Amino acid sequence: xxxxxxxxxxxxxxxxxxxxxxxxxxxxxxxxxxxxxxxxxxxxxxxxxxxxxxxxxxxxxxxxxxxxxxxxxxxxxxxxxxxxxxxxxxxxxxxxxxxxxxxxxxxxxxxxxxxxxxxxxxxxxxxxxxxxxxxxxxxxxxxxxxxxxxxxxxxxxxxxxxxxxxxxxxxxxxxxxxxxxxxxxxxxxxxxxxxxxxxxxxxxxxxxxxxxxxxxxxxxxxxxxxxxxxxxxxxxxxxxxxxxxxxxxxxxxxxxxxxxxxxxxxxxxxxxxxxxxxxxxxxxxxxxxxxxxx
Amino acid sequence: xxxxxxxxxxxxxxxxxxxxxxxxxxxxxxxxxxxxxxxxxxxxxxxxxxxxxxxxxxxxxxxxxxxxxxxxxxxxxxxxxxxxxxxxxxxxxxxxxxxxxxxxxxxxxxxxxxxxxxxxxxxxxxxxxxxxxxxxxxxxxxxxxxxxxxxxxxxxxxxxxxxxxxxxxxxxxxxxxxxxxxxxxxxxxxxxxxxxxxxxxxxxxxxxxxxxxxxxxxxxxxxxxxxx
Numbered sequence: 001x002x003x004x005x006x007x008x009x010x011x012x013x014x015x016x017x018x019x020x021x022x023x024x025x026x027x028x029x030x031x032x033x034x035x036x037x038x039x040x041x042x043x044x045x046x047x048x049x050x051x052x053x054x055x056x057x058x059x060x061x062x063x064x065x066x067x068x069x070x071x072x073x074x075x076x077x078x079x080x081x082x083x084x085x086x087x088x089x090x091x092x093x094x095x096x097x098x099x100x101x102x103x104x105x106x107x108x109x110x111x112x113x114x115x116x117x118x119x120x121x122x123x124x125x126x127x128x129x130x131x132x133x134x135x136x137x138x139x140x141x142x143x144x145x146x147x148x149x150x151x152x153x154x155x156x157x158x159x160x161x162x163x164x165x166x167x168x169x170x171x172x173x174x175x176x177x178x179x180x181x182x183x184x185x186x187x188x189x190x191x192x193x194x195x196x197x198x199x200x201x202x203x204x205x206x207x208x209x210x211x212x213x214x215x216x217x218x219x220x221x222x223x224x225x226x227x228x229x230x231x232x233x234x235x236x237x238x239x240x241x242x243x244x245x246x247x248x249x250x251x252x253x254x255x256x257x258x259x260x261x262x263x264x265x266x267x268x269x270x271x272x273x274x275x276x277x278x279x280x281x282x283x284x285x286x287x288x289x290x291x292x293x294x
Numbered sequence: 295x296x297x298x299x300x301x302x303x304x305x306x307x308x309x310x311x312x313x314x315x316x317x318x319x320x321x322x323x324x325x326x327x328x329x330x331x332x333x334x335x336x337x338x339x340x341x342x343x344x345x346x347x348x349x350x351x352x353x354x355x356x357x358x359x360x361x362x363x364x365x366x367x368x369x370x371x372x373x374x375x376x377x378x379x380x381x382x383x384x385x386x387x388x389x390x391x392x393x394x395x396x397x398x399x400x401x402x403x404x405x406x407x408x409x410x411x412x413x414x415x416x417x418x419x420x421x422x423x424x425x426x427x428x429x430x431x432x433x434x435x436x437x438x439x440x441x442x443x444x445x446x447x448x449x450x451x452x453x454x455x456x457x458x459x460x461x462x463x464x465x466x467x468x469x470x471x472x473x474x475x476x477x478x479x480x481x482x483x484x485x486x487x488x489x490x491x492x493x494x495x496x497x498x499x500x501x502x503x504x505x506x507x508x509x510x511x512x513x514x515x516x517x518x519x520x521x522x
Contacts, residue, residue: 007399018387204383207343208444209373210400211366 011218012225015198022194023226026280029190030230033183034276038238040179041268044172046245049262051165060126060137060153062146068122076144077124083140085133086126094120180275188283191223195284199291206292216288223284224277231276235269242268295321295452295483296342301351303337303507311337313507314351319485321451324478326494327487328518329504335487338504339456342485343375344368356451373401376445376482380457382437384429390440391416391425397444411447419443419473435466439473446477453477455486459493467493491518 016023062080064073073091081089092100097120105111128134134153141151195202205215242263249258296319303312312334319325327335340346341353344360353360356374363371384393391412398408416425419439429437438458445453455474459467471493478484488494494501494517501516502509 004399004402006405014387201385201387204385205396205400206369207372207377207379207383208397208400209369209448210396211369214369214400 008217008221012221015218015222016225019194019197022197023222026187026190026194026223026226027230027233029187030183030227030276030280031234033179033186033279034231034234034272035237036179037176037183037275038234038268038272039241040172040176041271042238042242042245042263044169044176045263045268046258047168047172049259051168059128060134060141060151061123062126062141063121063123063150063152065150066121073122073124079144080124080126080137080141083137085128085130085137087129088127090125090127092123092125094118094122097121097123184279184283187227187279188287191226191280191283192287192290195219195287195291202288202291212289212292215292216285219284219288220281223280225280227276227278227280227283228273230280231273234276235272238272239265239269295319295323295356296485297354298338298341299352299354301341301348301353303334303341303346304349310507312341312348315504315507315509317502317509317512319483321483322478322481324475324484324497324499325486326497326499326501326516326518327485327504328489328494328501330489333504334507335504336456337507339454339485339487342454343377344371369400373448374450374452376442376448376450376453378438378441378445378453378455378458380460382429382434382441382461384437384440384444386429389426389428390421390432390436390443393429393440394444394447397447401448415443415447416440418446420469433466434462435469438462438466438470442470442473442477446482450482452483452485455484455488457488457490458486459488459490464492468496471497489518494518 062076064076077089077091080086098115101120102109126137128137138151138153142148202215206212242265246258246263296317298315298317301312301315302310304310315334315338327338329335337346341348341360342355344363347361355371358371360371385396388396394412394415395408398411413422413425416422419442421436421439421443424432424436429440432440438461442455442458445455453474458474459470462470467490474484474486475497498515498517501511501513501518503511
């Protein structure tokens, strides 16, 4: 038998129009569930992004003594760059250090007037590939002759941070999975109710000689359309909300590294819509099957 | 056309609906299946449609043994049997014309063919004017005509009616019976399960009487009751 797509689409559209209230229910349920799921995805993406940002800032600053020579600095720097745990070494001269302070105090330039770069200490900022390695690197630096007060490394903060990060991310993922399960149950229930209201129709269709697939197809298309509409609405709200949040955070929370790059907008959009459509299709497919046994 | 060969149907453990029934219906026959409620009429109809499976014995419809039809081929089997029910079983969300058209869409027929055929068949059952009305805008008799049109639109070799006049007044019933008779004259085998005594007596067709799941009488030009 040929597949009459036009007929199935007309049937699905008509069913949705006639059962408008049920359709609205299914669309709303899908939208709410996808919205919750989307917010979960966003929160975990941003938390991961923030933690990654904070982790990136973890660095050891080693100050050079006042009387250090140019050659000494270059030698130390090359040596530290050779450590396997080290990602990058940035040399900050006295002049640069002064400039940084000036930038920070740019609102009161008079404070800095007449200050000589000599009062600052030259340093190198050592970024670590692995935050856990800060202890080992500091140890080596001490062996190189850097005194404890000339080293600045937030070792304790780092280890605590890593532990918390692990818990938070794990908890967020678990919550996302729970929401997903809950939304599948909620939506297939909504679809089942709407199909239950039409079980007589299904029975008649079967008695007239309609095959299971013939009866099912309009319902599945209906579920697909409802999932698509609901998920699209929710996904757009999620993406829009994300944009607003990122903008707000960058002005209201300048010290928290919230970045728009933490969330791949297009991917989130596609994933959320795909989840909604899938739930719609699977939900209606499974729900109709129960009423096809005539 | 329809053959019951020593068929027994038992519901549950010991509720016997049909008890060793033998019945043969030839192509083009018009047969009344009569009997009180619970005598097994509906069970026979449902067995023919393969809604139920017999507990014992075999049934052949249109030359095909029903026990040999796999589940996925049941829809095709049902399309070879037009079916009319006491409660019409029309789709409430579809107009008269759409209800008839659905039976054709089920078989995958072209839209053009459907557009030509549906008005013809509605004219045939005398509902040309009511094509765009929904079932709840039609009288019982009109709904039953739609249901007959739907059963007949695919020109099945067999038409089965289960209490087609059960919900209708006598005058309307005469019209329905005449319609079934016309369909039979075109060559369709018609089986009518009924306990509409008057109708059976007037039509003078073959009458098969069931009682407690057994065939107690089979007369070529019979009446409802025992005499004649």
